[in-house]
Amino acid sequence: MSQAVATGVLSPRRSLADMIPAAALLIVFLAYPLGLGVWLGFTDARIGRPGIFTGLENYISLFEDDVFLLSVFNTILYTSVATVIKFGLGLWLALLLNNSMPFKAFIRAIVLLPYIVPTVLSAIAFWWIYDAQFSIISWALVKMGIIDHYIDFLGEPNMARGSLIAANIWRGIPFVAICLLAGLQTISPSLYEAAALDGASAWQRFRHVTVPMLMPILSVVLTFSVLFTFTDFQLVYAITRGGPVNSTHLMATLAFQRAIAGGRLGEGAAISTAMIPFLIFATVFSYYGLQRRKWQQGGHDD
């Protein structure tokens, strides 16, 4: 026993050496690009030209840039509306899937489909669905006699924003539903039975048992969902490229547009860096605001 412990303890030098591979990966692929991005944001670098330190100049000009301010608005709108609806529908779907029904495993697998299709493929499908001339939605509505001419989903700013949000919701629901379903399945059925005997109606059982028991996992899923949605790039870039007339740019697509397509690396890096405070705020809010409850702590017998 004591021998096993003795051999199990590594010297500090050996421990540090063991950490090198992981640390190297993190530094090379995470810390260095992040640091470089932040640094580039303070320069006027362009593609092919290193650039010089310009201080906060990029940020100051961005604050007077209507396209950038609109992209911030779009990103917040996109994230908040999509997240609320994803969680509402995802929770509903999870509750449905949690019931016993025939072909349960099969139906649960099908629900995951939108999530396993590569984003760009589903984005192209949505592009087609939203097409001004070939939209299947418009076609169906016209055939049903509800409308008399095709809807221009992507041609008008608010319509385009709504369409993108709908595509993001479609894609995000499976993740939320499957995570929340996993959470629901950890709730002991006897809690519902006890609540039923205590006189709780179906709504009261949901309100007083399901919701509080689901809160810890909900907060983690919420955090991830907010991060993924806030930094979303693929859907918007594949469906609208930020158009019409820059009206649907998210911060991520605008950063790409300015830095890579436009060649102004410094400005693009500044836009990316400007996302960091929002992300930190969202993470802190959803993670610390919801996750650890007092009833989850303790557990020692005394």
Added chain:
Amino acid sequence: MAAVVIRDVEKAFGSLRVIHGINVDIADGEFVVLVGPSGCGKSTLLRMIAGLEQITGGSISIGGRVVNNLPPKDRDTAMVFQNYALYPHMTVHDNMAFSLKLRHADAKLIGERVAKAAAILNLEDYLQRYPRQLSGGQRQRVAMGRAIVRDPQVFLFDEPLSNLDAKLRVQMRTEIKALHQRLKTTTVYVTHDQIEAMTMADRIVVMHDGIVEQIGTPLELYDHPANTFVAGFIGSPAMNFLPGTLRNGAVETAGGQAIRVAMPKAEDGQPVILGVRPEHLKIGNGHGIKGQVSVLEPTGAETQIFVDTPSGPVTAVVSERHSFAPGTPITLEPRPDCIHLFDAQSGRHL
């Protein structure tokens, strides 16, 4: 408080029938224990009383009212679950107050009821704790407190002690019995542990494979088991069974030994099973069941002797201390008034 009447109750899960027409009358204020091996349907029966399982056939009434189609909350029963089913996100106080809050009882009444239940169960110091911060025995008491606060017509217990260690189980057993004596609420208690059943019950319902084998007071079941199943299930160590044939007022066992029995209501030559409890065997001198000692287990107060006989292993419990070497020939003499005879075919008591 109310009487519970169970009439011809049946339960099927799809095509699988698990309860085949059960009749039990539980008097107002009675403590009835449903006991039987795993899968005998005792928990299912309890859950049907609570309303957590549909009743396939027959009827259950509580306090004269048929409850077959009433939802659990309208049956006025309170249940203590095996895993306690405490709401982990509520304090002890809130766990106990939950049902009253749902009924919109006023805060003063809730406070009084919870305080009273906490006092009965010694939980006053723990009211602001969460279930995770409690020991197993305390959680068990909170679960009972939640039931008491409701002041229901019937208490239902579903194997409430099986998650506790042996010492705590004995202590909680006494507490539950004391609680019943104090509150006098009709109680239905499910367990697979016959000692729990014997020590707590006013009456015991022995179940097996979805039917009732026998209903009676603990001592009735012990003294007059209706069949071999009840005889073997009640009592610890279990009753010894020796198959044999009745001849001239004695049972000739398969091993070729003859044991005299008193006045059986059976014919000569009938195949029977002779049953005798370990505590009704004493070490005799040449007359009785012969065999060799295989294992000796002294417990201090008494000694268990395991004996190999030609009819199979036989256990005896004696109060004297012995130190037989394994293989020692021994004769075990049954108390003549404590011999049970069962029909070999049906298992029924003769």
